């Protein structure tokens with residue numbers, strides 16, 4: 001059994017993100033393309049047993065963390081059983097879910113029973129009408145109810161992801177930050193990235209993590225929290241005495257590519273070495289053609305070998321990647 005996978009830059013690759021559907025029950029402004037994409041035919045989406053097989057092979061190669069995402073992962077039927085199967089895989093990988101929270105209240109008990117504990121929830125406004133404008137649906141109260149339900153059940157950590165958009169929600173940074181004074185949640189502010197050919201990206205919407213930090217300092221000093229093993233890309237802080245944390249995710253202004261530890265599997269079974277690059281390795285075709293485990297593992301190693309040193313986007317030089325965020329999974 002191999003113990004670890006390192007790429008050409010000596011980065012240890014341990015974290016696999018699985019997009020289990022390209023479908024979503026929201027149409028977030030910063031994520032959905034300007035015109036509807038053709039949905040992947042069901043037959044093109046990896047079945048749960050295929051996802052489990054590829055996860056098992058990845059864990060044998062040294063991966064130890066798997067995040068289930070989408071589209072919206074909670075709209076896929078049977079997601080609770082799938083999570084339970086992932087959690088029971090050998091070597092107890094860390095299993096996490098990223099969701100928009102719309103179905104959390106009704107699914108929370110089932111998710112808890114599956115063994116899932118780690119939840120990242122997207123929430124871009126605490127104001128009802130604004131939430132509706134950003135996501136296309138008037139569902140803030142349902143998401144809030146979902147967050148309160150998972151908090152009461154004991155899920156931990158609960159991370160709230162907020163993509164900050166100038167003129168749309170950047171005046172709510174302090175309202176979000178205050179949640180870290182009241183709850184043990186990690187409130188994470190994310191820079192808007194140009195993803196997908198039909199993205200609504202415009203420079204004017206972009207707010208840098210440095211600007212977010214300046215606003216955050218109005219509420220108090222920010223104590224830096226050192227990163228843990230397996231941590232994601234957030235720089236972490238805490239207001240003195242607060243039960244929760246603040247995170248800044250700055251893919252454009254201060255990228256974290258030198259620390260990158262991840263691969264992504266798209267809903268249709270392509271392994272992406274980088275979120276912001278278009279290179280992909282098809283695992284679905286060989287898997288369905290009956291490729292043996294060695295062949296599939298060699299393809300995973302190949303994705304690690306071609307991982308770019310870093311992305312090449314910045315605010316002034318943008319090369320939006322072609323695929324939309326919903327089929328990559330964030």
Ligand SMILES: Nc1nc2c(ncn2[C@@H]2O[C@H](COP(=O)(O)OP(=O)(O)OP(=O)(O)O)[C@@H](O)[C@H]2O)c(=O)[nH]1
Nearest residue numbers: 098120159161190231232233234249251262275330
């Ligand atoms: N450019 C870039 N952005 C990323 C990467 N990973 C996460 N992000 C951004 O951070 C957002 C939040 O990601 P999550 O799904 O919550 O996962 P995570 O940040 O890895 O979460 P933790 O493991 O809990 O820290 C994503 O939607 C992206 O916007 C990455 O590898 N590269």
Ligand SMILES: C[S@@+](CC[C@H](N)C(=O)[O-])C[C@H]1O[C@@H](n2cnc3c(N)ncnc32)[C@H](O)[C@@H]1O
Nearest residue numbers: 031070071072098099100122161192193329330
């Ligand atoms: C694609 S969604 C998938 C999971 C789930 N539907 C959700 O919203 O949490 C995963 C993450 O991607 C983030 N995201 C989507 N488009 C983005 C963009 N253009 N720039 C930065 N983050 C983005 C969302 O905020 C969300 O936290």
Ligand code: SF4
Nearest residue numbers: 024026028031071100
């Ligand atoms: S995939 Fe997530 S971020 Fe994208 S539209 Fe759906 S809920 Fe919003």
Ligand code: SF4
Nearest residue numbers: 257260274275276311
């Ligand atoms: S942009 Fe690519 S290389 Fe950089 S952190 Fe994200 S996935 Fe990793």
